[in-house]
Amino acid sequence: MKKYFKYFAIVTAALMFNCEADDPTTLSDYVGFEIGPLSTTVPKNASTTKEVNVYASEEASTERTYSIQVDPASTLKAKYVVPGTVTIPANSKVGTFSISVTDDDTLGFVDQSLIVRFQAEAGLNFGNPVKVNFAEECLETLVLLSITTDDWPEETTWELYDLSGAEPTVIHSGGPYPGAANRKKVLPFRFCLSAGEYGIVIYDVFGDGGTSYEVTSGTTVYVPKTASTSAESSARFTIK
Known part of the structure; x- marks a missing residue:
């Protein structure tokens, strides 16, 4: 009976460790986008800029730069500009990057999405991609x-x-x-x-x-x- 309880305790401890490892809030070197989807409108025949936040689990004494890219599953057809990197300043857990979108004939009043994700990097745990929805602004x-x-x-x-x-x-x-x-x-x-x-x-x-x-x-x-x-x-x- 004692051997049984000892075995049970070992298995339970192992399961608890695995569950914690799957929880992003307990990971070190974790970097993720703010929770989406995010939404914004674009004035007719004009451009708009949407800021997206990036969070790290820990601060660092030097700035950190991560590569980001647009996911092929995006549906946005209008012209847009997304930077190739995002930087978290030194002694901070938060960084931002901006997405610029210009209204044209392809952008209507139904949301079109731009999905941004991190590029994989050894030793880092990245969060899920973020979806940002854009639609033409309606003033009527x-x-x-x-x-x-x-x-x-x-x-x-x-x-x-x-x-x-x-x-x-x-x-x-x-x-x-x-x-x-x-x-x-x-x-x-x-x-x-x-x-x-x-x-x-x-x-x-x-x-x-x-x-x-x-x-x-x-x-x-x-x-x-x-x-x-x-x-x-x-x-x-x-x-x-």
């Missing part, structure tokens, strides 16, 4: 069109009209959405709209409908969730 009303497809998303198209003028004008459109990945899926589209009258039209090429849609802005519902049942379904809404 940011509207969300949510389209929920059926089993045949390749049949669905849509148009958003500006009805404020003498004639209806298509200002945004989309579809079709072929592929199994788009079946029974919520597709979000964001637009920055000024005050006025608008119309949304959902088309089904087969003519039997099946797609549903709604238009909102935060807690404001402009078009409640509506199911299309034919070749065409439409709704009007007003932004004040």
Whole structure:
């Protein structure tokens, strides 16, 4: 019995040691980004800068510089600048680096992400990559069109009209959405709209409908969730 308890104590101690080693807060020479995802907006046809913090588990008497790089999984298409290194000053645990992004036609009102990670370095424990989301700034009303497809998303198209003028004008459109990945899926589209009258039209090429849609802005519902049942379904809404 004594041998059993002795063996149990040794195994328990080993497990506790391994658990502590997996906990980044107990690691020495640990360097990590601030907790993400982070988000910011970019003024139209302008640039913005986003600062990202980097933390070390320990201070050092001299400054420390680490290499960073953009992860290929990033979705940001607009022009950006990310430095190749980040420095933590002497006698400090915190460093910062800046990401610069310039608005262009590829940056809309749906978040695009830039993922930054550390380059591996012997003897150091690095944290997970940080995701920074960017979207174009909207100074008017940011509207969300949510389209929920059926089993045949390749049949669905849509148009958003500006009805404020003498004639209806298509200002945004989309579809079709072929592929199994788009079946029974919520597709979000964001637009920055000024005050006025608008119309949304959902088309089904087969003519039997099946797609549903709604238009909102935060807690404001402009078009409640509506199911299309034919070749065409439409709704009007007003932004004040």
